Amino acid sequence: QVDIPSLADTFKNDFAIGAAIEPDQLNGLSADLMKKQINMLVAENVMKPASIQPAEGQFNWEQADRIVAFAKANNMAVRFHTLVWHSQVPDWFFKDVDGKPMTDETDPKKREANKRLLLDRLDAHVRAIVGRYKDDITYWDVVNEVIEPADPDGMRSSNWYKITGTDYIATSFRAAREAGGPRIKLYINDYGTDDPKKRDRLYDLVKEMLGKGVPIDGVGHQTHISVYNPSVTNIVDSMKKFRELGLDNQITELDMSVYNWNDRTDYGAAVPEDILQKQAQRYRELFEALKSNAGLVSAVVFWGIADDHTWLSTFPVTRTEAPLLFDKQLHAKPAFWAIVDPSYKV
Numbered sequence: 001q002v003d004i005p006s007l008a009d010t011f012k013n014d015f016a017i018g019a020a021i022e023p024d025q026l027n028g029l030s031a032d033l034m035k036k037q038i039n040m041l042v043a044e045n046v047m048k049p050a051s052i053q054p055a056e057g058q059f060n061w062e063q064a065d066r067i068v069a070f071a072k073a074n075n076m077a078v079r080f081h082t083l084v085w086h087s088q089v090p091d092w093f094f095k096d097v098d099g100k101p102m103t104d105e106t107d108p109k110k111r112e113a114n115k116r117l118l119l120d121r122l123d124a125h126v127r128a129i130v131g132r133y134k135d136d137i138t139y140w141d142v143v144n145e146v147i148e149p150a151d152p153d154g155m156r157s158s159n160w161y162k163i164t165g166t167d168y169i170a171t172s173f174r175a176a177r178e179a180g181g182p183r184i185k186l187y188i189n190d191y192g193t194d195d196p197k198k199r200d201r202l203y204d205l206v207k208e209m210l211g212k213g214v215p216i217d218g219v220g221h222q223t224h225i226s227v228y229n230p231s232v233t234n235i236v237d238s239m240k241k242f243r244e245l246g247l248d249n250q251i252t253e254l255d256m257s258v259y260n261w262n263d264r265t266d267y268g269a270a271v272p273e274d275i276l277q278k279q280a281q282r283y284r285e286l287f288e289a290l291k292s293n294a295g296l297v298s299a300v301v302f303w304g305i306a307d308d309h310t311w312l313s314t315f316p317v318t319r320t321e322a323p324l325l326f327d328k329q330l331h332a333k334p335a336f337w338a339i340v341d342p343s344y345k346v
Protein backbone atom coordinates (compact mmCIF):
# COMPACT_ATOMS: atom_id res chain seq x y z
CA GLN A 1 0.00 0.00 0.00
CA VAL A 2 3.03 2.27 0.18
CA ASP A 3 3.96 2.38 -3.50
CA ILE A 4 0.54 2.74 -4.98
CA PRO A 5 -0.97 5.98 -6.32
CA SER A 6 -3.01 8.27 -4.07
CA LEU A 7 -6.72 8.84 -4.68
CA ALA A 8 -6.49 12.32 -3.19
CA ASP A 9 -3.67 13.24 -5.60
CA THR A 10 -5.35 11.62 -8.57
CA PHE A 11 -8.48 13.74 -8.11
CA LYS A 12 -6.92 16.86 -6.61
CA ASN A 13 -8.21 19.04 -9.45
CA ASP A 14 -11.66 17.47 -9.43
CA PHE A 15 -12.97 16.86 -5.91
CA ALA A 16 -11.90 15.92 -2.40
CA ILE A 17 -11.74 12.25 -1.43
CA GLY A 18 -12.94 11.24 1.99
CA ALA A 19 -13.72 8.31 4.24
CA ALA A 20 -15.95 7.74 7.26
CA ILE A 21 -14.21 6.10 10.18
CA GLU A 22 -14.41 5.20 13.87
CA PRO A 23 -11.78 6.75 16.18
CA ASP A 24 -10.19 3.32 16.78
CA GLN A 25 -9.16 3.27 13.12
CA LEU A 26 -6.85 6.24 13.62
CA ASN A 27 -3.90 3.94 14.41
CA GLY A 28 -1.78 1.45 12.54
CA LEU A 29 -2.31 0.39 8.95
CA SER A 30 -5.73 2.04 8.52
CA ALA A 31 -4.28 5.36 9.59
CA ASP A 32 -1.34 4.98 7.18
CA LEU A 33 -3.72 4.14 4.36
CA MET A 34 -5.88 7.18 5.12
CA LYS A 35 -2.91 9.54 5.30
CA LYS A 36 -1.87 8.46 1.84
CA GLN A 37 -5.26 8.13 0.15
CA ILE A 38 -7.72 10.72 1.44
CA ASN A 39 -7.98 14.41 2.24
CA MET A 40 -11.34 14.48 4.03
CA LEU A 41 -12.48 12.70 7.18
CA VAL A 42 -15.96 11.89 8.50
CA ALA A 43 -17.03 10.31 11.79
CA GLU A 44 -19.01 7.15 11.09
CA ASN A 45 -20.86 7.46 14.42
CA VAL A 46 -19.25 9.67 17.04
CA MET A 47 -20.66 13.01 15.90
CA LYS A 48 -24.28 11.82 15.83
CA PRO A 49 -26.68 13.31 18.41
CA ALA A 50 -26.72 10.21 20.67
CA SER A 51 -22.93 10.19 20.89
CA ILE A 52 -22.33 13.89 21.20
CA GLN A 53 -25.18 14.99 23.52
CA PRO A 54 -26.48 11.81 25.24
CA ALA A 55 -28.17 13.82 28.00
CA GLU A 56 -29.37 17.41 27.86
CA GLY A 57 -26.42 19.77 28.28
CA GLN A 58 -23.96 16.89 28.67
CA PHE A 59 -21.61 16.85 25.69
CA ASN A 60 -19.15 14.08 24.84
CA TRP A 61 -16.49 15.81 22.79
CA GLU A 62 -13.62 13.42 23.28
CA GLN A 63 -14.10 11.03 20.36
CA ALA A 64 -15.13 13.77 17.96
CA ASP A 65 -12.09 15.80 19.01
CA ARG A 66 -9.80 12.87 18.17
CA ILE A 67 -11.09 12.81 14.61
CA VAL A 68 -10.74 16.56 14.23
CA ALA A 69 -7.18 16.46 15.63
CA PHE A 70 -6.11 13.64 13.29
CA ALA A 71 -7.56 15.49 10.31
CA LYS A 72 -5.79 18.71 11.28
CA ALA A 73 -2.47 16.97 11.81
CA ASN A 74 -2.73 15.42 8.35
CA ASN A 75 -4.13 18.36 6.40
CA MET A 76 -7.52 16.80 5.89
CA ALA A 77 -10.86 18.58 5.73
CA VAL A 78 -13.67 17.30 7.96
CA ARG A 79 -17.34 16.69 7.15
CA PHE A 80 -19.61 16.76 10.17
CA HIS A 81 -22.17 13.91 10.22
CA THR A 82 -24.78 14.76 11.46
CA LEU A 83 -26.45 17.48 13.50
CA VAL A 84 -29.96 16.07 13.13
CA TRP A 85 -31.27 12.56 12.37
CA HIS A 86 -34.26 10.40 13.32
CA SER A 87 -31.91 7.54 14.28
CA GLN A 88 -29.18 7.57 16.94
CA VAL A 89 -30.91 10.48 18.65
CA PRO A 90 -31.54 10.33 22.40
CA ASP A 91 -35.10 10.29 23.76
CA TRP A 92 -34.63 13.29 26.01
CA PHE A 93 -35.10 15.62 23.04
CA PHE A 94 -38.71 14.46 22.67
CA LYS A 95 -39.87 14.39 26.33
CA ASP A 96 -42.07 17.20 27.64
CA VAL A 97 -41.47 19.08 30.91
CA ASP A 98 -43.15 16.21 32.82
CA GLY A 99 -41.01 13.57 31.14
CA LYS A 100 -43.87 12.36 28.93
CA PRO A 101 -43.32 11.65 25.19
CA MET A 102 -44.26 14.82 23.30
CA THR A 103 -45.86 12.71 20.59
CA ASP A 104 -48.53 11.53 23.09
CA GLU A 105 -49.80 15.07 23.71
CA THR A 106 -53.27 15.85 22.33
CA ASP A 107 -53.99 19.27 23.86
CA PRO A 108 -53.27 21.89 21.13
CA LYS A 109 -51.81 24.45 23.58
CA LYS A 110 -49.46 21.92 25.11
CA ARG A 111 -48.52 20.65 21.68
CA GLU A 112 -47.51 24.16 20.72
CA ALA A 113 -45.45 24.51 23.92
CA ASN A 114 -43.76 21.16 23.23
CA LYS A 115 -42.89 22.23 19.73
CA ARG A 116 -41.28 25.41 21.09
CA LEU A 117 -39.34 23.40 23.66
CA LEU A 118 -38.06 20.92 21.07
CA LEU A 119 -37.00 23.69 18.67
CA ASP A 120 -35.18 25.45 21.53
CA ARG A 121 -33.34 22.24 22.43
CA LEU A 122 -32.43 21.74 18.78
CA ASP A 123 -31.24 25.32 18.45
CA ALA A 124 -29.01 24.90 21.52
CA HIS A 125 -27.67 21.54 20.22
CA VAL A 126 -26.70 23.04 16.87
CA ARG A 127 -25.16 26.20 18.33
CA ALA A 128 -23.06 24.30 20.88
CA ILE A 129 -21.59 21.96 18.27
CA VAL A 130 -21.13 24.44 15.45
CA GLY A 131 -19.68 26.93 17.92
CA ARG A 132 -17.06 24.41 19.01
CA TYR A 133 -15.99 23.22 15.57
CA LYS A 134 -16.70 26.08 13.18
CA ASP A 135 -13.02 26.84 12.59
CA ASP A 136 -12.07 23.18 12.08
CA ILE A 137 -15.03 21.77 10.16
CA THR A 138 -16.13 23.26 6.86
CA TYR A 139 -18.78 20.81 5.58
CA TRP A 140 -21.83 19.96 7.68
CA ASP A 141 -24.66 17.49 7.33
CA VAL A 142 -27.28 19.60 9.03
CA VAL A 143 -30.19 17.20 8.57
CA ASN A 144 -30.05 13.58 7.45
CA GLU A 145 -32.74 11.44 5.75
CA VAL A 146 -35.75 13.73 6.12
CA ILE A 147 -37.47 12.50 2.94
CA GLU A 148 -39.54 9.30 2.82
CA PRO A 149 -41.78 9.07 -0.25
CA ALA A 150 -43.96 6.40 1.41
CA ASP A 151 -44.86 8.64 4.36
CA PRO A 152 -47.55 11.38 4.33
CA ASP A 153 -46.37 14.45 2.34
CA GLY A 154 -43.27 12.50 1.37
CA MET A 155 -41.65 13.71 4.61
CA ARG A 156 -40.28 11.08 7.00
CA SER A 157 -42.67 10.73 9.96
CA SER A 158 -39.90 11.09 12.53
CA ASN A 159 -40.45 12.57 15.98
CA TRP A 160 -38.95 15.76 14.59
CA TYR A 161 -41.58 15.96 11.87
CA LYS A 162 -44.49 14.84 14.03
CA ILE A 163 -43.77 17.53 16.61
CA THR A 164 -42.56 20.46 14.48
CA GLY A 165 -43.53 19.82 10.85
CA THR A 166 -40.69 21.06 8.67
CA ASP A 167 -39.75 23.79 11.19
CA TYR A 168 -36.96 21.62 12.61
CA ILE A 169 -35.22 21.78 9.24
CA ALA A 170 -35.40 25.56 8.98
CA THR A 171 -34.36 25.97 12.63
CA SER A 172 -31.28 23.77 12.29
CA PHE A 173 -29.98 25.43 9.14
CA ARG A 174 -30.57 28.92 10.52
CA ALA A 175 -28.90 28.14 13.83
CA ALA A 176 -25.93 26.55 12.04
CA ARG A 177 -25.46 29.60 9.81
CA GLU A 178 -25.75 32.03 12.70
CA ALA A 179 -23.30 30.07 14.83
CA GLY A 180 -20.85 29.26 12.03
CA GLY A 181 -21.02 32.21 9.66
CA PRO A 182 -20.77 32.09 5.88
CA ARG A 183 -17.53 30.09 5.74
CA ILE A 184 -19.12 26.79 6.74
CA LYS A 185 -21.12 24.88 4.11
CA LEU A 186 -24.47 23.42 5.07
CA TYR A 187 -25.90 20.25 3.48
CA ILE A 188 -29.13 18.34 3.45
CA ASN A 189 -28.14 14.67 3.22
CA ASP A 190 -30.13 11.64 2.08
CA TYR A 191 -29.93 8.21 0.51
CA GLY A 192 -31.64 7.03 -2.68
CA THR A 193 -31.47 10.50 -4.24
CA ASP A 194 -30.98 8.80 -7.62
CA ASP A 195 -34.60 7.60 -7.44
CA PRO A 196 -36.61 10.22 -9.38
CA LYS A 197 -39.53 10.11 -6.95
CA LYS A 198 -37.36 10.72 -3.92
CA ARG A 199 -35.15 13.21 -5.75
CA ASP A 200 -38.15 15.28 -6.80
CA ARG A 201 -39.58 15.39 -3.27
CA LEU A 202 -36.20 16.47 -1.96
CA TYR A 203 -35.92 19.06 -4.71
CA ASP A 204 -39.34 20.54 -3.84
CA LEU A 205 -38.43 20.72 -0.17
CA VAL A 206 -35.09 22.38 -0.86
CA LYS A 207 -36.73 24.90 -3.20
CA GLU A 208 -39.37 25.70 -0.62
CA MET A 209 -36.72 26.16 2.08
CA LEU A 210 -34.51 28.36 -0.13
CA GLY A 211 -37.62 30.41 -0.93
CA LYS A 212 -38.02 31.07 2.79
CA GLY A 213 -34.40 32.13 3.08
CA VAL A 214 -33.23 28.96 4.80
CA PRO A 215 -29.44 28.79 4.25
CA ILE A 216 -28.87 25.48 2.44
CA ASP A 217 -25.58 25.33 0.51
CA GLY A 218 -25.64 21.83 -0.86
CA VAL A 219 -27.07 18.37 -1.13
CA GLY A 220 -25.34 15.29 0.25
CA HIS A 221 -26.01 12.14 -1.76
CA GLN A 222 -25.19 9.12 0.37
CA THR A 223 -24.83 6.80 -2.65
CA HIS A 224 -24.98 3.40 -0.99
CA ILE A 225 -25.18 1.47 -4.24
CA SER A 226 -24.60 -2.09 -5.43
CA VAL A 227 -22.79 -3.70 -8.33
CA TYR A 228 -26.26 -4.14 -9.91
CA ASN A 229 -27.95 -0.75 -9.47
CA PRO A 230 -28.82 2.11 -9.71
CA SER A 231 -27.54 3.47 -13.03
CA VAL A 232 -24.76 6.04 -13.04
CA THR A 233 -27.00 8.16 -15.29
CA ASN A 234 -29.63 8.41 -12.56
CA ILE A 235 -27.00 9.31 -9.97
CA VAL A 236 -25.55 12.06 -12.14
CA ASP A 237 -28.92 13.40 -13.34
CA SER A 238 -30.03 13.96 -9.78
CA MET A 239 -26.94 15.98 -8.99
CA LYS A 240 -27.40 18.07 -12.14
CA LYS A 241 -30.89 18.94 -11.02
CA PHE A 242 -29.65 20.33 -7.70
CA ARG A 243 -26.77 22.08 -9.42
CA GLU A 244 -29.36 24.03 -11.42
CA LEU A 245 -30.63 25.44 -8.12
CA GLY A 246 -27.12 26.80 -7.58
CA LEU A 247 -26.33 24.18 -4.94
CA ASP A 248 -23.17 22.17 -4.38
CA ASN A 249 -23.31 18.35 -4.43
CA GLN A 250 -21.22 15.93 -2.42
CA ILE A 251 -21.22 12.16 -2.50
CA THR A 252 -21.21 11.51 1.21
CA GLU A 253 -21.37 7.77 1.93
CA LEU A 254 -20.22 5.90 -1.14
CA ASP A 255 -19.94 2.13 -1.08
CA MET A 256 -20.90 -0.60 -3.55
CA SER A 257 -22.36 -3.80 -2.16
CA VAL A 258 -21.41 -6.98 -3.99
CA TYR A 259 -25.02 -8.19 -3.62
CA ASN A 260 -28.38 -7.18 -4.96
CA TRP A 261 -30.22 -5.23 -2.25
CA ASN A 262 -33.04 -7.75 -1.72
CA ASP A 263 -30.82 -10.79 -2.10
CA ARG A 264 -29.69 -12.56 1.08
CA THR A 265 -26.92 -14.68 -0.50
CA ASP A 266 -23.58 -14.95 1.29
CA TYR A 267 -20.45 -15.57 -0.80
CA GLY A 268 -18.76 -16.93 2.31
CA ALA A 269 -15.00 -17.33 2.07
CA ALA A 270 -14.45 -15.16 -1.00
CA VAL A 271 -16.33 -12.79 -3.28
CA PRO A 272 -16.16 -14.20 -6.85
CA GLU A 273 -13.58 -12.57 -9.09
CA ASP A 274 -16.16 -11.68 -11.75
CA ILE A 275 -18.17 -9.71 -9.17
CA LEU A 276 -15.07 -7.76 -8.15
CA GLN A 277 -14.46 -7.02 -11.81
CA LYS A 278 -18.03 -5.84 -12.24
CA GLN A 279 -17.50 -3.63 -9.21
CA ALA A 280 -14.36 -2.20 -10.78
CA GLN A 281 -16.24 -1.40 -13.99
CA ARG A 282 -19.02 0.36 -12.09
CA TYR A 283 -16.63 2.39 -9.95
CA ARG A 284 -14.78 3.44 -13.09
CA GLU A 285 -18.00 4.42 -14.82
CA LEU A 286 -19.07 6.51 -11.83
CA PHE A 287 -15.74 8.32 -11.41
CA GLU A 288 -15.46 9.00 -15.14
CA ALA A 289 -18.92 10.54 -15.11
CA LEU A 290 -18.04 12.71 -12.10
CA LYS A 291 -14.77 13.83 -13.63
CA SER A 292 -16.29 14.66 -17.00
CA ASN A 293 -19.00 16.82 -15.39
CA ALA A 294 -16.63 19.40 -13.96
CA GLY A 295 -17.89 21.07 -10.79
CA LEU A 296 -20.78 18.66 -10.31
CA VAL A 297 -19.45 17.40 -6.96
CA SER A 298 -16.95 18.97 -4.58
CA ALA A 299 -16.27 15.79 -2.61
CA VAL A 300 -16.60 12.03 -2.82
CA VAL A 301 -16.63 10.37 0.60
CA PHE A 302 -16.52 6.59 1.04
CA TRP A 303 -18.42 5.02 3.94
CA GLY A 304 -15.33 3.31 5.26
CA ILE A 305 -11.74 2.98 4.13
CA ALA A 306 -11.33 -0.78 3.54
CA ASP A 307 -13.44 -3.95 3.53
CA ASP A 308 -12.22 -4.91 7.02
CA HIS A 309 -14.70 -2.41 8.46
CA THR A 310 -18.04 -1.77 6.75
CA TRP A 311 -21.62 -1.46 8.05
CA LEU A 312 -22.69 -3.73 5.17
CA SER A 313 -21.03 -6.78 6.71
CA THR A 314 -23.81 -6.82 9.32
CA PHE A 315 -26.63 -5.16 7.38
CA PRO A 316 -29.15 -6.30 6.13
CA VAL A 317 -27.66 -9.61 7.29
CA THR A 318 -24.26 -10.69 8.55
CA ARG A 319 -22.23 -11.87 5.56
CA THR A 320 -19.06 -11.40 3.56
CA GLU A 321 -19.04 -7.94 2.02
CA ALA A 322 -16.52 -6.05 -0.08
CA PRO A 323 -17.99 -2.64 -0.97
CA LEU A 324 -14.85 -0.44 -0.83
CA LEU A 325 -11.63 0.07 -2.82
CA PHE A 326 -9.31 -1.79 -0.41
CA ASP A 327 -9.70 -5.37 0.80
CA LYS A 328 -9.70 -6.76 4.33
CA GLN A 329 -5.88 -6.78 4.33
CA LEU A 330 -6.01 -3.14 3.18
CA HIS A 331 -4.63 -4.00 -0.26
CA ALA A 332 -5.87 -2.20 -3.36
CA LYS A 333 -8.68 -4.03 -5.18
CA PRO A 334 -9.49 -4.02 -8.92
CA ALA A 335 -11.93 -1.16 -8.19
CA PHE A 336 -9.05 1.00 -6.93
CA TRP A 337 -6.97 0.40 -10.05
CA ALA A 338 -9.96 0.99 -12.29
CA ILE A 339 -10.29 4.47 -10.80
CA VAL A 340 -6.66 5.60 -10.63
CA ASP A 341 -5.23 3.94 -13.74
CA PRO A 342 -6.95 4.49 -17.10
CA SER A 343 -4.81 1.77 -18.69
CA TYR A 344 -6.02 -0.86 -16.20
CA LYS A 345 -8.30 -3.30 -18.08
CA VAL A 346 -11.69 -4.04 -16.57
Ligand code: G3I
Residues within 6 Å of the ligand: 044, 045, 087, 088, 144, 191, 222, 253, 311
Ligand atom coordinates in the same frame (compact mmCIF):
# COMPACT_ATOMS: atom_id res chain seq x y z
O1 G3I B 1 -21.54 1.58 20.43
C1 G3I B 1 -22.33 0.40 20.61
C2 G3I B 1 -21.59 -0.60 21.47
O2 G3I B 1 -21.40 -0.06 22.74
C3 G3I B 1 -22.41 -1.89 21.52
O3 G3I B 1 -21.71 -2.86 22.22
C4 G3I B 1 -22.70 -2.40 20.12
C5 G3I B 1 -23.58 -3.65 20.11
O4 G3I B 1 -24.53 -3.63 19.09
O5 G3I B 1 -23.38 -1.38 19.42
C6 G3I B 1 -22.61 -0.21 19.26
O6 G3I B 1 -23.37 0.72 18.53
C7 G3I B 1 -23.47 0.45 17.15
C8 G3I B 1 -22.93 1.67 16.40
O7 G3I B 1 -23.12 1.51 15.03
C9 G3I B 1 -21.44 1.88 16.68
O8 G3I B 1 -20.70 0.78 16.25
C10 G3I B 1 -24.94 0.24 16.78
O9 G3I B 1 -25.39 -0.98 17.34
C11 G3I B 1 -25.09 0.20 15.28
O10 G3I B 1 -26.49 0.18 14.97
C12 G3I B 1 -24.47 1.43 14.66
O11 G3I B 1 -24.62 1.32 13.27
C13 G3I B 1 -24.37 2.51 12.53
C14 G3I B 1 -25.63 2.96 11.80
O12 G3I B 1 -25.34 4.08 11.00
C15 G3I B 1 -26.74 3.32 12.76
O13 G3I B 1 -27.92 3.51 12.08
C16 G3I B 1 -23.27 2.18 11.52
O14 G3I B 1 -22.06 1.92 12.22
C17 G3I B 1 -23.09 3.37 10.57
O15 G3I B 1 -22.24 2.99 9.53
C18 G3I B 1 -24.42 3.78 9.98
O16 G3I B 1 -24.22 4.91 9.17
C19 G3I B 1 -25.36 5.37 8.44
C20 G3I B 1 -25.24 6.87 8.32
O17 G3I B 1 -25.10 7.46 9.59
C21 G3I B 1 -26.46 7.46 7.61
N1 G3I B 1 -26.67 6.82 6.33
C22 G3I B 1 -26.71 5.36 6.34
C23 G3I B 1 -25.45 4.80 7.02
C24 G3I B 1 -25.43 3.29 6.97
O18 G3I B 1 -26.51 2.75 7.70
